Amino acid sequence: MPILNWLGRDDALKTATNTSYRLLEEVPELGYGDNSTENMIIQGDNLEALKALLPFYAGQIKCIYIDPPYNTGSAFEHYDDNLEHSQWLSLMYPRLELLREFLSEDGCIYISIDDDEGHYLKVICDEVFGRKNFVANIIWQKIHSLKNDAKYLSVNHDHIIVFAKNLDCVSFNLLTRTEAMNSRYKNPDNDPRGAWQSGDLVANEERKNGYFEITGPTGKVFNVPQGKHWVYTKENLLEMIADNRIWFGKDGNSFPRKKRFLSEVQEGRKGDTIWLSNEVGHNQEAKREVKIFNTDDIFETPKPERLIERVLRLSTNPNDLVLDSFLGSGTTAAVAHKMGRRYIGIEMGNHAITHCVPRLKAVIDGEQGGISKSVNWQGGGGFRFFKLGDEVFDADGCINKNISFENLSAHIWFTETKTPFNKPAEKSAYLGTCDNVSYALLYNGILRDKRVDGGNVLTNKTLNVILDDMKHIPYEKLVIYGESSRISSARLKTLHIEFKQTPYDIKAR
Ligand SMILES: C[S@@+](CC[C@H](N)C(=O)[O-])C[C@H]1O[C@@H](n2cnc3c(N)ncnc32)[C@H](O)[C@@H]1O
Structure with a gap:
């Protein structure tokens, strides 16, 4: 690209x-x-x-x-x-x-954005968000009156560039229909289904089965011009005529159009890409x-x-x-x-x-x-x-002493799982489980043992507390962060535990 x-x-x-x-x-x-x-x-x-x-x-x-x-x-x-x-x-x-x-x-x-950087911005957004996730470039009429003193052209708009995180997952709400839109629907033939607006029945290009004659109420015969086609099959069009859904004009001799009833249009209107200042x-x-x-x-x-x-x-x-x-x-x-x-x-x-x-x-x-x-x-x-x-880590990668358990947990959780941290408020060294891997952190005396070699060190005692906290949680692997571990690597292996040492094993960036 x-x-x-x-x-x-x-x-x-x-x-x-x-x-x-x-x-x-x-x-x-x-x-x-x-x-x-x-x-x-x-x-x-x-x-x-x-x-x-x-x-x-x-x-x-x-x-x-x-x-x-x-x-x-x-x-x-x-x-x-x-x-x-x-x-x-x-x-x-x-x-x-x-x-x-x-x-x-x-x-x-x-x-x-405006024209100065808008087009460059689109190109870097293509790179960051993925070109396939581009939704639209909206034109917003930022100035409602012409600037007659403009040097070249009176620039009345800004751009609003829209990207989705993933275009396959995104949807846009409909906007409320305006009175002006609804007032375009009329009922010249007193149709009991209410007001309607007429729409085209013909589309460009020739299409197989799209070229045939239909007869209006006065006996006049209509066909699409050469090179175009009816948008409905003959069978459907005849059904619509029988259901009074085709309008041949007041005199019954005009080229047919479809009746689109207000009661049948969607509740709202689709968002579009020209946003006028009056709206x-x-x-x-x-x-x-x-x-x-x-x-x-x-x-x-x-x-x-x-x-x-x-x-x-x-x-x-x-x-x-x-x-x-x-x-x-x-x-x-x-x-x-x-x-x-x-x-x-x-x-x-x-x-x-x-x-x-x-x-x-x-x-x-x-x-x-x-x-x-x-x-x-x-x-x-x-x-x-x-x-x-404060910064979470100092220039040497050491944990800032003002960092709370919650903040360091959030940091570790995010760098390990790339998902947001939302651990419940209760005091526990267990942080959570993501993709069958559980995480725990011994820091700041989370287990209420404030001695330097106490609550922040993985011992049989602290391990039991962690395992007890997560006794109902199945995991394939348990990652425990702490200052040091006094448990043999053989035992850790049997328990599927990986020990990581703070601060050295924490990614500071
Ligand atoms: C065009 S104004 C936004 C106006 C805003 N939409 C409003 O309706 O008031 C841009 C703002 O971005 C702020 N800004 C610029 N660089 C920034 C940065 N690196 N971090 C945070 N704010 C920044 C500016 O101080 C300025 O207030």
Whole structure:
């Protein structure tokens, strides 16, 4: 497959792997509302924040929306959008690689971009997500009026590039039919089945059995033009005429068309790839929406709530998990919150605190801007705020002494199984079983023996506790991590146990 090359590509390919695992540190005073919520706002570089989240959320996210810097060269107050082309690609590549790891098999990623980098982005996404998983390039009409002062052409749209984690598993919800769509259905012949719209009965190309004559109600005979064919067989078409499903015009002499009844069309409408500003909002609408949360320091590049609503309608259901790692003023989090989706938002800039926090507080208090009225938003819920904390391993690969049992467990579990860690809260060295392999960790005196040579060492006593904790769990192999083992290798072999020593056998990257 052709690939894109740029200065620094080789380094960019290693960046995600080389980024160290860090802890997330909660800042309780910046969170708000229900504290048992899973909703998270994280302030920090998304490369490190994503790496920190991976052991807990790999494969769990149903929909990712990102709106990265467009690299347009315009100097915004809130972040540096003026990156060099190669630097921009090097920024995006490792982040896309990590984001892919978060998607569930039926998940999707939507990426907003304009013409500056859009086509390069498509090529690197082909490489990261697989060309076969490309869904569509959506055109969003971001400006609703013509810019007559444009130097060349008035560019009114952005792209939203959509990829599936696995195109064979993904599906898109139908959107609600609009009044305008329904009003196109009429009932000129008072059909008892209700309003209908007429549709074509003829298709291009010749087809065997697709060329025959039919007779209308006045005796007039119709056939398809040469080189075309009827879309139904003669038998089906005659049945439809008998059932008054074919319309020959008011006078009965017009070329026949099919009656498509409103009562028989699908409940919703398929999502399409041209999103007009009157349906999903435009840039000015987005700016008006965020102005109310921060009047002194206006965020320059927000997206309208209706745009994100469209994304989440198509690709999520209530309670699904949504991720935005370029959160900006917090639009994705605000919309996900109002629509009853769980969310994780990552923002590097200080506007995580000055813009996202006040906006989400207002949402929880029931603000009525953006999509609130259309989704009947009444307030409630909560979010927790985090910043990036210590690295899990120091430069020599030793475990940071501040690392909790839960964090090291999550790290080990994820590096061994590549699945997210969700061990129940009870204190046990047993972490879980994946593909018939069980894992246990002796660390931080998990077995309540704080002596250095006590609970973190595999002895007959600690082994019995582990085996007792997992007595109902069948396994083919048990991997135990600990500081050292005092059990003979012969005995370990008999019990199908592999001992791994901390920290040396833990992959720090
Ligand atoms: C175009 S704005 C997103 C706007 C957002 N969609 C909204 O509606 O407000 C891009 C955001 O990405 C943030 N950003 C850029 N690089 C980042 C990084 N490496 N980690 C986290 N955030 C980053 C910028 O600070 C900026 O707020």
